[in-house]
Amino acid sequence: MDQAVTLRTIAEKGGDFMEETSSTRVIAVSSGKGGVGKTNSVVNLAIAFAKMGKRVLLLDADLGLGNLDVLLGLAPKYNMGHLLRGERTINEVLVKGPEGILILPASSGIQELTNLGPEERLSLSSHLENLQHEIDIMIIDTGAGISSNVLFFNMAAQEIVVVVTPEPTSITDAYALMKVLLQKHGERRFKLLVNTVKSRKEALEVYRKISLAAERFLNISVDYLGCVMHDENVPKSVVQQKAVMELYPDSKASVCYKEIAGTICDLPMRPTLKGGLQFFWRQILNRNI
Numbered sequence: 001m002d003q004a005v006t007l008r009t010i011a012e013k014g015g016d017f018m019e020e021t022s023s024t025r026v027i028a029v030s031s032g033k034g035g036v037g038k039t040n041s042v043v044n045l046a047i048a049f050a051k052m053g054k055r056v057l058l059l060d061a062d063l064g065l066g067n068l069d070v071l072l073g074l075a076p077k078y079n080m081g082h083l084l085r086g087e088r089t090i091n092e093v094l095v096k097g098p099e100g101i102l103i104l105p106a107s108s109g110i111q112e113l114t115n116l117g118p119e120e121r122l123s124l125s126s127h128l129e130n131l132q133h134e135i136d137i138m139i140i141d142t143g144a145g146i147s148s149n150v151l152f153f154n155m156a157a158q159e160i161v162v163v164v165t166p167e168p169t170s171i172t173d174a175y176a177l178m179k180v181l182l183q184k185h186g187e188r189r190f191k192l193l194v195n196t197v198k199s200r201k202e203a204l205e206v207y208r209k210i211s212l213a214a215e216r217f218l219n220i221s222v223d224y225l226g227c228v229m230h231d232e233n234v235p236k237s238v239v240q241q242k243a244v245m246e247l248y249p250d251s252k253a254s255v256c257y258k259e260i261a262g263t264i265c266d267l268p269m270r271p272t273l274k275g276g277l278q279f280f281w282r283q284i285l286n287r288n289i
């Protein structure tokens, strides 16, 4: 697939993007425990959004095991490291996936963001902020756990989606992630996506357990975003390096992804400081962790 994606340049915009209000929704997808279905959720939700006519950008921010590209059978030549070192342009680094979704393969480049000088930060920031005109929804696959990077990407996003399965360890680790985000960063808004369930009833039971504990011990309320059924077509698609939404669009899991995408689109945009791509990139570039 062609690696280069055509995006308009800052010059074409007249460079006044800093003054404009962003309408890009930025969603971080995280989990306490690994292997619960984050990457599959990110990819399939992205395709569901794209089928709804949204322009989607996926950021692979999983430092350890970033694999959005593997899951989609893509072989990106470059990643954000090349962009940061000025070796490639954003157009060269972005990869086009199914339904026109854009992927920024960032896994091995993210660490370098902390080492940029002020001028590099400014130039990169302008470059990246320009994307807000091209993108309706950005979804970040943060990786699992409570490392500073995972926490950081969650803090920079408008919506935090926590993926959990009915396994007790997944439930306790999801709770632990929310607790750390609250205690270290004052984050109080979480949306739960319950994956690999046998029934909606089972999903609601998982949600009930987590939300009761969160209310009682953390004094925060967790929203129920939806559930994804256990579906053998998901691992089957993974083996073929395609998204289940592509190969089996009417499969149980695909129907759930479409439903969740619809729910997210109906959420009001949060008119807070954490709005849009501008805030996101400024946080990334100003961070000190």
Ligand SMILES: Nc1ncnc2c1ncn2[C@@H]1O[C@H](COP(=O)(O)OP(=O)(O)OP(=O)(O)O)[C@@H](O)[C@H]1O
Residues within 6 Å of the ligand: 031, 033, 034, 035, 036, 037, 038, 039, 040, 041, 062, 065, 143, 144, 195, 196, 197, 228, 229, 230, 231, 232, 234, 235, 236, 238, 253
């Ligand atoms: N709804 C589902 N039904 C059946 N299997 C699923 C479902 N969702 C995910 N899986 C399977 O679970 C495994 C892990 O999925 P995935 O890679 O998306 O998890 P992850 O949370 O991104 O993992 P990691 O923390 O390692 O990045 C995959 O093999 C996938 O096929």
Ligand SMILES: [Mg+2]
Residues within 6 Å of the ligand: 038, 039, 040, 062, 065, 067, 141, 143
């Ligand atoms: Mg993953």
